Each structure stands twice: as C-alpha cells, then as structure tokens.
Amino acid sequence: MPKKKKTKKTKKNKISKKNKNKNIKTSNKLESKTAERKISSASVDEKVEIKKVKKQPTEKRIYNLKDYVVYAKHGVGKIVAVEKAKIGEIDINFYKIFIDKEKLTLTVPINQQSKLRPISSINQINKCISILKTKPKIKRTMWSRRAQEYDQKINSGKIYELAEVVKDLNKNTDIIADQSYSERQLFEKAYERLKSEFEAVLQISPEDVQKKMDKALGRTKVLEEQE
Numbered sequence: 001m002p003k004k005k006k007t008k009k010t011k012k013n014k015i016s017k018k019n020k021n022k023n024i025k026t027s028n029k030l031e032s033k034t035a036e037r038k039i040s041s042a043s044v045d046e047k048v049e050i051k052k053v054k055k056q057p058t059e060k061r062i063y064n065l066k067d068y069v070v071y072a073k074h075g076v077g078k079i080v081a082v083e084k085a086k087i088g089e090i091d092i093n094f095y096k097i098f099i100d101k102e103k104l105t106l107t108v109p110i111n112q113q114s115k116l117r118p119i120s121s122i123n124q125i126n127k128c129i130s131i132l133k134t135k136p137k138i139k140r141t142m143w144s145r146r147a148q149e150y151d152q153k154i155n156s157g158k159i160y161e162l163a164e165v166v167k168d169l170n171k172n173t174d175i176i177a178d179q180s181y182s183e184r185q186l187f188e189k190a191y192e193r194l195k196s197e198f199e200a201v202l203q204i205s206p207e208d209v210q211k212k213m214d215k216a217l218g219r220t221k222v223l224e225e226q227e
Contacts, residue, residue, distance in 0.1 A: 060113050063095060068200040071106060072115040072157030074099045075193040076200050082110075101196055119200050120159050128163040128194065132216035136168040143180070150186050159197060165190040170217045 063069060067079045081096040093110040108116055120128075139146055150169065153161040169187035171179045179187070191213070198209045 060111055061116075061118065062110075063118075068119045069095075069097060070117050070119055070157055070159075070197065071097060071099070071108070072117075073155045074102060074104065074106065076101070076119065076196040077106065080105070101192060115157065117157055119197060122201065124159060125198060125201050128159055128198075129212070129216045131160065131163040132167050132170075132213065134167060136170060137164075143182070147182055147186060150190070154186070154190050154193065159194070162190055162194050162197075166194055166213075167217070170219070 063079050063082075065079055065082065068076055069079060070076055077097040077099040079095050080098045083094060083096060085092050085094065095106075095108045095110065095116075097106040097108060098104070099106065150165050153165050156162075166187065169179075169183055169190065171187075195206070195209055195213060198213065199206055202209065202212075
C-alpha cells in the first residue's frame with residue numbers, strides 16, 4: 001500500500017508537543033529550584049532562631065587576690081579579698097577591690113563583671129604612648145558637649161579612649177589662661193587614671209611613669225622652660 005504523506009498539521013502537532021514537553025521540563029526545573037531556595041531560606045531562618053535560643057551568657061573572668069583590675073568609673077584597683085555572702089537564700093561570691101587613688105573599697109559580685117576588666121598588656125601601653133604622641137583633635141563644637149564626651153570616655157574603662165582624652169586636652173604651654181578650669185579638671189582626671197594603669201602594668205615608680213608620659217605628650221620641654 002502507498003505510504004501516507006505527512007501533512008503539515010501532523011508536523012506542527014509534533015513540534016507543539018515537543019515545545020510543550022520542553023516547557024514542562026523547564027517549569028519543573030524552575031519549581032524545584034524555587035522549592036530548594038525556599039527550603040534553604042527556611043533552614044537559614046531556622047538556624048538564626050536556634051542561635052538565639054542557644055545563646056549562652058558570656059563566661060566571667062576569674063581574678064585572684066592581689067590582681068590589678070580596672071573598674072570603669074573609678075580606674076585601677078587591687079583585689080584585696082574574695083568573699084561570700086548570703087542574701088536571702090542565695091549565696092553570692094564577690095570581689096573586694098581597693099581603689100588607691102580614691103581610697104575607696106568596692107564590692108563587685110563575681111557574676112556581674114560588665115564594668116570590670118583586667119589591666120592592659122605591654123603592647124596596649126605602647127599603643128597608648130603612640131596615641132599620646134599624635135596631634136590633638138581640635139573640635140569646633142560647644143565646650144559643654146565636648147566636656148560630656150570627654151567625661152564619657154574617661155568613665156568608659158577603655159584605655160585607648162582615656163589616652164585620647166589626655167592627648168586632646170594636653171596643652172604644651174605654661175600659660176594657665178590657655179586652659180579653662182573645667183578643662184584642667186578633666187585633663188588631670190584622665191592623666192592620673194592613665195598614669196595609675198601605666199604604673200600597674202610597667203611596675204615602675206610614679207616619677208618614671210610621669211616622665212614617660214610627659215615625654216610622649218611633649219610636656220618635658222615646657223617644664224624645662226619653666227625651670
């Protein structure tokens with residue numbers, strides 16, 4: 001029997017079927033990819049939630065007797081006792097810290113050390129010296145606002161911020177009128193606090209620490225001229 005000729009309609013039908021199959025495959029791929037993305041994003045969200053649930057409080061550092069520490073608002077102190085006390089039915093361990101500059105004894109619970117830190121390392125002291133050698137930043141804002149910023153830095157407990165205050169308020173002059181009373185007060189407070197930490201870390205006399213700091217600040221020239 002003679003073979004039937006393929007009509008244009010059958011060819012078109014086959015092409016359309018192929019295109020349909022391709023479209024179905026591509027749509028399936030896209031659906032699978034979007035599904036994977038949703039799963040991955042869901043897994044990321046789950047991980048974030050798990051982290052929040054599993055987040056533990058930071059471990060508290062254990063200090064020993066005669067260790068030097070820094071309390072943010074008061075500066076360098078020495079642990080003179082580790083004691084226990086019972087408040088209600090709760091036993092509390094705490095440090096007794098003596099601040100020599102203020103002749104003050106602080107009682108700090110061991111589990112509340114957010115304002116307490118160990119004294120700096122030699123490298124940190126060296127970095128402070130390099131900060132003292134840099135030029136002071138001159139701000140044009142009102143003194144009341146600047147004084148507030150300086151006071152916050154002094155009481156932050158951060159040694160680099162303390163060094164910045166000393167550097168910015170340092171005056172290489174022997175004219176007292178060049179510095180207001182409040183400026184001198186803040187400078188002396190920051191200077192003495194930084195000096196006490198230098199003494200605790202370097203284990204040298206207060207006189208040698210002062211010479212070291214004054215040399216970095218360029219104050220030795222002023223003192224020589226005054227003499």
